[in-house]
Amino acid sequence: MMKELDLILKNIKNKEVLPIYFFHGEEPYFIDVAVKALEHDFLEEDEKAFNQTVTYGKDTTYQEILSLARQFPMMGDKQVIIVKEAQDLKFNEEESKALDAYAENSVPSTVLVFAHKHKKLDSRKKVTKTLTKLNALFLSESLKDHTLPKWIADECLRLKIKTAPNISNLLAEYLGNDLSRISNELGKLKIILKEGQLLDGTIVENHIGISKEFNVFELQKALGSKNANAAFRIAYFMGKNPKNNPFVMLLSSLYNYFSNVIIYNTMIGQPQQVIASQMGINPYFIKDYAEAARLYPLKYSTRVISILREFDMKGKGLGAVNMDDAELIKELVYKIINVDKIKMKV
Known part of the structure; x- marks a missing residue:
């Protein structure tokens, strides 16, 4: 900033x-x-x-x-x-x-x-x-990942664009911290939207090319609720479109997500507003993290971080001979969903 x-x-x-x-x-x-x-x-x-x-x-x-x-x-x-x-x-x-x-x-x-x-x-x-x-x-300093949704929300406010509750987070997860691209896309949407029209997932999908069903934000939701069918379906389609779903960006987003799950686990019992502030998220999303923390208690959420580090190495070609991004994404999702069953290397 x-x-x-x-x-x-x-x-x-x-x-x-x-x-x-x-x-x-x-x-x-x-x-x-x-x-x-x-x-x-x-x-x-x-x-x-x-x-x-x-x-x-x-x-x-x-x-x-x-x-x-x-x-x-x-x-x-x-x-x-x-x-x-x-x-x-x-x-x-x-x-x-x-x-x-x-x-x-x-x-x-x-x-x-x-x-x-x-x-x-x-x-x-x-x-x-x-x-x-x-x-x-x-x-001119780079924005921290957790401040990006707020920056997008502020830009929408400046452009007088009314948004559905999850749109700034969706755009942040999908577009990453490329502020120039985000600004350009918001400029296009400003022209497309009619006066008073709400910017929702359908409009974003139609005009920016973000599929509401098959993006990292929805993958997080599927993993966070341990919805295996949805997670594998999203992983399959993301793997078929690696240009729009770079593996390194996927890992970064999941790392941030599960880091917040760990924070939630360590702050259980404190006021939701305090936890949301510590995580740097909109309190609107705290219930999703509460559910994820229930399904991934501290033992398993920290184990997911280890899995993500393992796949970061694999993505760089270490320990994953002849595996493309599509295969890496599917294996990653399998290991996270089954984190309570798989044995971790010591």
Whole structure:
């Protein structure tokens, strides 16, 4: 998350901008949102031809960028320079000192924007401290898995999309933490939905291609209630469509799910609201975890985690000769359903 994002967008709209924006961090989505606003919403269209430059890190250098930044705008008050994929720029000690010197004495008529994705600036460098001191450094952090449904729900609220109770969780489980894809899909649904229409599983299935019956969210429900027939049926269809059901994502989702079952088991007797808060889930779903904890007490829910680790290794080709994802999914489901009967390797 980028905690300053709302303020940045508001200030751009009000034409109140900083001389430098250095966006960095693991999550590209929030960086893209901020940079898009600076690129499209600050200068007027007729100003952009003379006073807006967009370049990419692999095509330029810090020396070229800073030289351009020291020039003055043509027939306007501001010029905007945007460096996308700034993580591809050569950034050794010389470049670091040059950027630090510019940051300390930036040109007021220039808005210099760096989109440095997928990694953070080295906090030990002097330039990082300088940018922080000038309030010009903005960190874009990845969302934790347990906060993703809330982020989706907040986006739906912002877009004025009314949703059925489980939709944000369904989208989170299926789409993972690809925020750009989630945002695009919600944008499509916003166009499709009629005013006041509720976004439910059927609409999601029809327009995003998520099958309500055959996705990891429904597999969790089937495993959590030990509905073997449903679990094996879902596993079969998920195995037939590995592109939309990557094995590594399936393992991650099940790991999170059964980790929460363990948390529930260790907190039995405490208020449901407290347990839900500790698990990072909507209290609406707590009854499902109560049922799963009854069927997978602590002894067995911890054993499921061991099974998931075993299949993580198998998915990487260790101890599973010539097994494709479809076979791995079926065997995984069998072992979880029968966790109270199978013998575990010591």
